[in-house]
Amino acid sequence: MQFIRSNTFRWAAGLATLFAAFVTILFGLIYFKIDDYLIARSDRMVTTQVDFLASLPPDRLMEALDDRLGQDSRGVHFAGIFDTRGNRLAGNVARLPADLAANTGVKSVRMARLDGRDADAPWVRAVARSLDQGRVLVIGRNVDETREISRVVGGALALGLLPAFCFWLLAGAWLSIRAQNRVEEVNRRVQRIVAGDLRERLPHREIDEPFSRLAAIVNGMLDELETTINALAGVGNDIAHDLRTPLTRARLALERGRTNATSLEQLQEAADKAIAGIDQSLSIVTALLRLAEIENSRRSSAFGNVELGEMLREVCDIYEPIAEDKQVSLGVGATATLYVRGDRDLLLEALANLVDNAIKFTPHHGKVELALLRGEGEIILRVTDTGPGISEQDREVVLRRFYRSDKNRNTPGVGLGLNLVSAIAKLHGFRLIIHAGPGGRVEIVCPDAPVSRG
Amino acid sequence: MVAIKPGHAGGGNVGSRDNRMTKVLLIEDDGETAEEITAELADRGFEVAWSSDGLDGLAQARDLRPDAMIVDRLLPGMDGLTVIESLRKEQVRTPVLVLSALGAVDDRVRGLRMGGDDYLTKPFAVVELVARIEALLRRPPETRETKLRVGQLELDLIERTAKRGERKIDLLPREFRLLEYMMRRSDQLLTRAMLLEEVWNYKFVPATNLVDVHMGRVRHKVDGPDDAPMIHNVRGAGFILRAVS
Secondary structure, eight states, X not given: OGGGGSHHHHHHHHHHHHHHHHHHHHHHHHHHHHHHHHHHHHHHHHHHHHHXXXXXXXXXXXXXXXXXXHHOSSOOEEEEEEOTTOOEEEESBSSOOTTOOBTSOOEEEEOOBSSSXXXXXXXXXXXXXXXXXXOEEEEEEEOHHHHHHHHHHHHHHHHHHHHHHHHHHHHHHHHHHHHHHHHHHHHHHHHHHHTTOTTOOOOOOSSOOHHHHHHHHHHHHHHHHHHHHHHHHHHHHHHHHHHHHHHHHHHHHHHHHHHHOOSXXXXXXXHHHHHHHHHHHHHHHHHHHHHHHHHHOOGGGGOEEEEHHHHHXXXXXXXXXXXXXXXXXXXXXXXXXXXXXXXXXXXXXXXXXXXXXXXXXXXXXXXXXXXXXXXXXXXXXXXXXXSOOBOTTHHHHTTSTTOOOGGGTTSOSOSXXXXXXXXHHHHHTOEEEEEBSSSEEEEEEEEOOOOOOO | OOOOOGGGTTTSOGGGTTSSOEEEEEEOSOHHHHHHHHHHHHHTTEEEEEESSHHHHHHHHHHHOOSEEEEESSOSSSOHHHHHHHHHHTTOOOOEEEEESOXXXXXHHHHHHHTTOEEEESSOOHHHHHHHHXXXXXXXXXXXXXXXXXXXXXXXXXXXXXXXXXXXXXXXXXXXXXXHHHHHTTTSOEEHHHHHHHHSOOSSOOSSOHHHHHHHHHHHHHSOTTSOOOEEEEXXXXXXXXXXX
16 A cells, blocks of 8 residues: 555645535535525515415405415415414414514414424524505415425535546545556566666657656766766776786786896896886876766866967977977967956967877978968867878777877877867867868867956 | 995985084884885984874874974874974974875965975985985075075076086086076085975976986086086986095
8 A cells, every 4th residue: 555655646636625625615515505595495485475375365365374284285385364363264374473573574383283293393484564454465485495405415516426436536546556667667677777787778658748747867977977977887998908018028027027037237227228118007096086087076166268379479489499309380370469367377388289289290391381361160280190190980989098000009198188288178168179180180179158358 | 426325315424414413303104114114314413213103293293393204195193284384383493395196286385486495206216315304404595696606616606507617618508597596505405396396397297307307407507527526417316426535
């Protein structure tokens, strides 16, 4: 009977009770209206009759009275004539009711018939009128009819309302049990997901119903999660591989040094190699942590207005000697004084990474150019180079962690540079666009929101 | 390049420079790390006191009045940054080097650096630690001097010119900044990370070895073909600017 405690059932029961109360009030109102109407009608009839009979001459009166009582098959009519001492002269009324004064309005009194007993004398709407010689004429009408009507009304009410109420309760119970079963089903599946079965999905039907919609939303979320987790697992393998390589080198160097070194210099050489290997692993860990830090941060508190043109020149200034060493020309193309909202340190890091990459992959006598352009409603930071660029099929994978194109495996670097740029762009709400080769062209596109100059 | 053994990178036993042992308080809860640091600093002539707990460390800092402190960020008892903040409230100005496995450069760490203290992320090279401690201990005095001199090398901060003896040296703005920083801290080992932070204002380590390339240029200009070298490369550690003896 758990369903009784469920919300659905309580709502159904509550509504049913409310509905029943409403219908009862409605029927009560109808009953009282009808009752009022019937009493008013009886009163009118009684008044008409008493007026009529009182206007007749005495001899015609008796006759009319008997006539009237004779025609009354249902026994609803009461009539009687009494003398001054209250003795009955004619009619079917046993005695004159004490509380019925002559020549007043119609009122309800208990009135016994000649042939009836006093105990079950019915309530009667009656009126009394004085005649000549101190006689009193009493006319009445039994209103027990209204009770009958009330019985009919009550019966109808019970007949209609009880089954309706039961139906409501049943419907409530059914809805509640159904909802509970679905929740149970969802719970079972979620337990399976929690236990690690990421391919499990929530049940949903094709109809547009809140429960199904919710299930569809959750399923969408699960799809996304499954993809991410699978990707993470892949990243885990990549990390393991990239960490292992330098560590293996370090281990080998140490092992060989320990076995073969015969002089301090040789030992130091082995130690240097080992340290280099360990440093390489550490730099991978550092880069990963930094990436995680940026991806998880909402550093908008450190956001300020950043002048991009000046930042471009600074990066150029920093990398100029490096480009020169590689015999690559580095220059700033179009610039303007444009501001964006952001974290200057991070944006500088992103741009430096792009320039670093561009110089690294551009052959001797090549060219790397930075440009700051104003597009339609956006500001574009562009780094172009005359290197091999990124091929169409590499554009997606290049943003995967640790991805390094196979032909670049021997170029030094950790392989997280573009990830970092992408994470920084995402944090700012900017877009990182990698254009297809030939020639490298990477852009950071910032929405050109009006920025207060300050 | 002059071969200088990394073990004596700072130029001998800097710890006992004023006939008095320089006292360093180390607050670090990992015993093994603490032992390594203590041994290394003792080799260089520092007197090292060690505490493994934040509260005890704070008490020792008050009693011993050390010349410099090395504080781990995560400590039992009281965390490292709180220890430092408590000391600063008591007007204790001892320079501090904070060690941390957290690379996060948050606002509290920014505050540290602005206050003249330093921050080093674990794991670190011992050379780096020693270089930074020495830099903290030998903070250059604030001078109104408009000319810096190291041996024959002279830098005019107003005219933005440099010369070695009578030979004029043409420097790009960033090269000028680099040389200025080095001259203010002559005879000190300056690591690549320190130079990146101070001269380039970088909060990250770039993939390419920026510092070496820029330093190569400056060295080429300062140390002419006929001159005795002034800028020395310490293998695996950094650079030193030193007057020709």
